[in-house]
Amino acid sequence: MARRCLIIANQHYQDPGFAELPGAAEDAVALSDVLAQTDIGGFEVTVVRDAGALAFRRSIESFFQHADREDLLWLHLSCHGMKNRDNRLFLVATDTERDFLASTGIDSTFISDQVESSRSRQVVVFLDCCYSGAYSRGLRTRSAADSVDVAEAFDGKGRIVITASNALQFSHESMTTSRAAAQPSIFTQAIVQGLATGDADLDLDGRISAGELYDYIYREVRTQLPNQTPTRSVSSAEGTILLAHNARVGASKLPAELVKTSLSPLGWQRIGVLHELENLLGSRREDIRRAAEDLLAQLAADPDRTVSAQARALWFGRGLGELPVPAAVESWADGGHPIGIDFGTTNSAVAVYVGDECRVLPNEFGNRTTPSVAALTADGDWLVGERAKNQAVTNAARTFSAIKLRLGSGWSTEVDGRRLTAEDIAGVILRHLVRDAERALQAGIHQVTLTVPAYFGLPERRALVESAEKAGLTVQRVLTEPNAAALAYGLAKGTDEQIVMVLDLGGGTFDVSLIELGFSPDRPDSPGNLVIASVLATSGDNHLGGEDWDTRIADWLMTRFETAHGIDLRADAAALRRLREAAERAKIELSAARQTAISVPYLAAGLSLDEQLSRGHFEHLTADLLTRIKIPIEAVLRDSGTALEDVDEVLLVGGASRMPAIGGLVTELTGTAPRRGLIPDGVALGASIQAAVLRGHARDTLLSDAVPWSLGIRIQDGTFAKLIERNTTIPTKRSELFTTVEDNQTSLQLHVFQGEEDDVSRNLQLATVTLTGIERARRGVPRIEVTFDIDANTTVHVTAKDLANGNVKWVVIDAEAARAVALFDPHAAVARLASGPPPKL
Template identity: 65%
Template sequence: MARRCLIIANQHYEDPAFGELPGAAQDATALSEVLARPEIGHFEVSVVQDASSTKIKRSIESFFHDAARDDLLWLHISCHGMKNRDNRLFLAGSDTESGYLASTGVDCTFVSDQVEACRSNKIVVFLDCCYSGAFSRGLRTRGAESVDIAEAFGGRGRVVITASNALQYSHESVLSSRDAAEPSIFTQAIVHGLRSGDADLDLDGSISVDELYEYIYKEVRTRLPNQTPTRSVSSAEGTLVLARNVRDASAQLPAELVRASRSPLSWQRIGVVHELENRLGSRFEVVRTAAADLLAELTRDADPVVAAQARTMWLVRGLGELPVGAQQKDDWGTTYGAVGIDFGTTNSAVAAVVAGESRIVLNEFGNRTTPSIAALTASGEWLVGERAKNQAAANPGRTFSSVKLKLGSGWSAELDGRRYSAEAITAIILRHLKRSAERTLEARLSDVVLTVPAYFTLAERRSLVEAAQQADLNVRRVVTEPNAAALAYGVDDDIDLGEGMINYVLVLDLGGGTFDVSLLDIGFVGPGSPDAEDGLIMMDVHAMSGDSRLGGDNWDQRICEWLCTRFQTAHGIDLTTDASAMRRVREAAERAKIELSGARSTTVTVPYVAAGLTLEEEMSRERFEQISSDLLDRVRRPIERVLKDAGVKITDIKQVLLVGGAARMPAIGALVTELTGASPRRGLIPDGVAIGAAIQAGVLVGEVRDSLLVDAIPWSLGIETGYGVFTKLVERNTNVPTKRSEVFTTPRDNQASVQIRLYQGEHERAADNVCLGTFTLTGLSEGSPQIEITIDIDQNCTVRVTARDVRSGGERSMLVDADSARDIAAADPSARLVIVGG
């Protein structure tokens, strides 16, 4: 098996339209030297320099024609690239005429033909020229005249790596070449990665084509962010090794890494922590030991964020007990009072009252939020947050996201012979949040205030509480998300809290999967001024509404559908049948949604999404709002419902607060302005809900004494009575806690038992509402018994319904939870209650 390399490097051109490329000669010299070294590449290298188009074609044709099946071929081209009117790429020879490219240039389809016809199944093409990212657009394969970028070649094991998808050549930038003879940053990265061994990312002693590309990508983007190396792979089988790591594996860690660990900048030291993860996986024990020693130093870092991340990495990698002197341990001697947790559909956050101020608790990576994602690896390890999100595309069947929307539904998934409910997966995420916060706060956590969407059902609320209990958390209070945000807003200095002032505040919380609306009156209660120590800032909830199945995910889905339709129209491939591809498309859709909040248009790109094809579409904000216009109508309806329920005019609203990441979309702000005539406040994005939960936690433990939230229940509760009528005992928007009772009787005398069916909703017919549970009261008194039905709702909106036979004293009760909502007995019309006197 031969290892052959052909380098085409043109520096001088006869046509004055082509500028000189001073670095091309140095490109060839440096690359030839490193590839020919026996201890690195051991390639047989041929260099063709300043050649005519005819000579270039002859050299390439001979190079591929003479190859055996198992030969490893490296073709490297460094020259000017030009596009004709049809956007086809031509490579410039020294004699190329810019006005007659088709006659004098080297058409890239010629290179494609040579690659396709070659017997070798191990071919790597590197292209370092202008417009190189368009190289694959001009390639031809059997059965197709032309293909899009990243289209697969015919044959096996063919890889194309190009310098940039940008339109500028690296030599044209003053950032990329400081000296006339300096190679381009692309080729320079290749040479340095091979010469130093730094491209051996996994430190296994060899450099694969994938490792070299990842190394080039990082190096080029660091020096010139607008130049993005691209890669196209066709049916590569196994690992294609290009070179050996010249550096002794037993040598110390890279000097750059050690220097960065001593940097005064904490973000650089955090980067070292993550880079050490690769070294901890090396097959060389000396490398693993050196990495562990450096990581041990970082666990004692003066910056608590750096130390926390290093400690987390130490524990995640299973390195045993934390090093002596590390700032953290798990068996804390102190217990933190209480914290607030905002468990979101997309992201979650933890906040706590520290030194009298409510603050977000940074996670182990120093981030303010943690993705609400959990994944079970093949080895049985649960990954949560960023680590779960990073491997989601490769492990879609064992990765769980948006589990918040499945709470209380009875949903479950089976993995490795074990069934996991939504509550169990939620508990895994909450336990991770708990442990991460403990390491940051350096105290044990027990008590917590949870937030839930205002329009969560009773069963969904109860399911979240049960999940928290599984995570060893004691739930002190459950607060609705918009009302938690109002708590955070209530301490804002901008609001007028004068005695007797009525401040109607409308809170719109549009998160990843839910939409809530709350109307509150925020005012000052007590003697003196709002600054008086014995006064309270009171937040009274007047009305709530929402849509528990509307959130940013819905807008993401609209972009996904549009992208998939466009892709299927162009290529005839249905991406919706590929779970891995769809996860990548959804991630790209989410990025596009975010970018369109600050830009008028964006390009959505998903490389190699199917059959080697790249999905690439331009989307404008106008088009985005057009395909999601019906979702905006769903935002409008709960707002109008809340105002109607409270009997408040839109002109009475003093302020509109936007909460939740999806509320950043310009269309949401435009809708608020249309309805109210004023611009909304976005200052509570994204921390408002978690901050408010922490304030409520501070109230419960006595750390906050100047705020009081009077919550309400957003739906009516009642039972089914004669003829299937829904009889309300608790009206929606009633403040909680509350307890309501009413006496009923049986439809006929001497009835032995009666069935109690609890419903939630607003429809007159019970069957049109949500049934929350059923139970039967037996042993009734003779004659016409008096049955007292009591609905008791605590401050967390936990509901218990009790039926008591007034005469005999016999009673039975039911706590509404996920199980009661699922285990609903069949209706028995003859056993329904009727209103006394009805």
């Protein structure tokens, strides 16, 4: 018996009457990933993207006509749906003409005929399109009632149709009501989540039936969009159609609800399970006691330290002997999974290196990215990702986004008398990302490689490490985002030596890195070609990102609304957030369309906003932002001494770089189109490659990074003495001699700065080192050796040593040191040591 799946996902449409559906493409990716997993679905998946009417029909006809009697067939259609005047549903192909549905669309009766004529006795059809419920009702009038027996093994000729919506309910809208958001629809999200997490196994028997999956989809969709109603119709079904296995839960002697709660993402719920297990450990039935012990052992290895500590205390308190080590913990002891995290301003992703390949791990909803948003509820619980984003309008004061841009700045806020720093909130988000990744891997995660914008300074980098430590993680390496993307590109490129320029335009930052990729021939200890990535130069703008383009649209909308209605929305937090969401949707839509309609109902005082924005006007509103893109590009070429014509490839990274104007600028400058293939996964994948290198899993990649800012100290005339020039390859170490500026001076202060300006006051002060015990002498006589030592993580050790008596003082520049710098004391100043012998006393 074969298990076969056909997914048709139509994103692009030739008729402008049909909006783009970027979510449809993501439907195919997310669904095919989970269905193909042998321990879940084990389906042979075929994906047809952007099918014209002829290809649409041929794919479906071939799929059903080549099936055998025992095959299980899963058909998933993700596209527009449209009804004609006779209320007949037509599925929309990429070349369907809105005014000629009968001749260019796919009549729903064609699907019905193919289903009915198939030899397979097990067919499940999922329709993710508007008006799809009308199709299921039409099929039901010719068949059995809306029910299916889920108690017995399948026996009979079964047809089940599950649909996203019974009306024009915008089945492809995301949870932020964005039709153009590049993420799966809520309907498909529910399918992926139910299968990936096992939550659709409602009776926890280890199997997921079509009936259980529908019940789960219905509950999840109605929870998020109450006006959208998934439907189901059943024809000639006897028994259960089993679609998938629950990889996380097998048969258990414990209550189903208890086992399910032990898998909850909420720590306090898992602690509640421990209290129930304490009772079950005293059961008279040996099988129940054994099952309780097994579950307790799993919780003893829980990634939440509070849960694991209580579980271990219960285990040893009941005298159960030596605690067994789960397989996941044993594998971690042997090196574990190389994990890379792309902590983004807008979205974040986690990737793992397995074998010789990398893959992005799905979150709890089956998505490849998670919004970098956290919210504190009135009960004091944290919501992260989609859940936090969904309630942002009603809980604006307690919802935090773009927190990455506040790292290392000393920013903090107070909520319910509780002081929260940017590092605290980032730690909450990172902890959530790791929890989702652990569930996907079924293994613990303790060490990670993190990515940062290339132009992040030392305080920001160290602040991110601090955030990870708050999440219970150990950071192996901090890798810049363009370098990570270059690693992902270089691993798949081949053997040609190249100079690549990586433009990383994310939600809040813009970086440019010029990287030289080299490839050495086979080596005995490194199968394949050795990828050598050397950073030639780095530049960027930490205050330029996709949100700036959103802001321009939002400001334009506010002005238009004020002109039309005389109402200034700038003081209305809820209205501002809705406007920004509308602006982000418009920006995304204008990446594929020449014009977009922006509609925000009941924005203020019962008044709605309805505007049309063309791509040309959008680019006019943001022309100065595009000009700012050129400045770092020119800087890296100048710093590296590279001519533009010597750049072989330009790689675009970051979601905001999808905008056509960015690609147009690159083409204008270089004469060739840039590569966008690394969006949106390239950074996370590159981070996992670097993690694999550090773990010894991959020996075919070497990365030579560079420091993005010059580092040095202040001297007595207020100028900046650079010890480490920007774009110096790291790790590196540099020493220089300094001396006193006053007679009999017994101490001096080293004020460490980061920046490029000769006037030190225009640079960023990072730390202060005070050296005391200098022997009294005339100024210029003492010899003080100052050393800057930078490791591969861009952690800086600054040392001051009196060569006369060996006194040494040092500081490690981290986030705390950068926030707690001392004021300059002119009586403890330092000067460069003059050339030649020191002056005589």
